[in-house]
Amino acid sequence: MIPARGAWHGFRMAGILALLGAAAFPLYWMLVTSLTPSSDLFADSARIWPKFSEVGVYADAFRTTGIARWVGNSLIVAVGTTLVSLALAIFPAYALSRFRFRGMTLVGLGLFITQMLPEAMLVVPLYAIFGDLALLNTLTGLILANVAFTVPVITWILKGAIDGVPIDIEEAARIDGCSRLDIVLAVVLPLVAPTLAAAAVIAFFHGWNEYVFAQTLISDQELRTASVGLAGFVGELSTPIHTVMAIGLMYTLPAVIFYLFVQRYVVAGMTAGGVKG
């Protein structure tokens, strides 16, 4: 161990505090802004503490905007994206880890290339395809569009985790008469549970955050997601800024709190899944 001299330790702690402050500040500022009376927002000096008696702004925002429905829709999309992504990714991840087969490199390459395709580029042809498949203006359609972007990443991470599962365990199960399907679902999956959790979180956040598809493939007001609803307020001036920030926080805070609870699993799962490739 390098001996921690006093000066170095103090220096290090100051650095850490500065970083944490920078990381947390914008969300804190969202809170402060939402809990500041309109008159104070445009005063000469800024109010830097939230005024908790202003909390009624949240009830107002809840009543006057569609935020409740938007967040509900985002939740459906996020959960749907998670479930479909996992269901689709498990078997190819297993196959890529356990078999050598012709065309394998092609599959790997295909998965990687999807990482380079911007949503904005595919949205025009997808719009036409979705029209043909009657998926336009449906949350199902939005989920399917999102899954196309999450499945490759998740497949890759899961493959890395399955690589780490000793094959002897599978052979033992095989001797006991388990089918391949049983082995994947009952033997391998429980062993990669931490990575599965990490993959689920990644898919969930993708669905929760996604904007381009939600903006383009959905036109029905009732089906609007929170990302699109909130984007409508960026740079707009007729809605009071504290209301907008209250809405923003109602969309952001659940995600951040959820993330803080699961982050340790995400990090552990990604490490097991070998982000290192």
Next chain:
Amino acid sequence: MTSGSADSGRLEGSRWTPYLFVAPVAVYLLVFQGYPLLQELFLSFTSTSLLAPAQHTFVGAANYTDLATTTDFRKVLWITALYTAACVVLAIGLGLLTALLLNSPFHGRGVARAMVTIPWAAPPVAVALIFVWIYNAQYGIFNRVLRYLGFASGTENWLDNPSLALPAILITTVWQIFPFASVVILSALQGVSEELRDAAVIDGADRLSVFKAVVWPTIQPTVMLLALFITIWSLRRFDLIWLMTQGGPIGSTNTLVIELYRRAFVYRDLGQAAAVGMVGLSIALAVTVVYFRLTIRTERAKGQR
């Protein structure tokens, strides 16, 4: 780690099993990614309007030659390169610093590690929203602080000034992505050998030499891969930039993806937009190929040592 692949010959089962396992995803991705991509490729050789997307006039390579000859597009490429390079350097630099600071134990390290990842969990649309407010010329906290500290730039309209908009977007982007870099580097740091580190310290090495001799060689492959991913993600980042500046003012934050979106949905020119998309994809592919070449070379060089 390779036990699975090495032993797979022994796995029984039909030779069709792997194909059966891969087929659903393959079909899925072909429908939702492969087919649209081919259509974009086709569109890039046509003149097609957003108002009549089914009517194509074949124009050969005209969309591409147009791009090659306009100075506007050269500016788009330059801004994309600048934005991407700055994202990679700043996010990895800050991520590395964070990881090193949070690596050895101290009271509250767990909380600090969790807190530092907050930006990564915030939805980009919300991030754009709060940063537009923070950068507000008159009432934004950014300028209020600058004015308080006596800086002349405290009255600037950051997102409306052609020379300040890109830095403002960069600050926002780096704020959002550096936690990812730090988490990944932090996990790579767990592989650094304590013995080697101690030995170097006993030999009288200072912190910088320990880092260069022991830490960096261990985490270098991870950092390289991270650089590749941040490059690819920065090339395709849309929501943050679009919502904050829409590529402006006067094109100063107009990256490839913004330009693509603008051509498709503002100028309604799907052919041109597709050509821009193809150029972007080629750049991403080229970067990836270079990356893998470099990795292979580095690994060979290590093997010869």
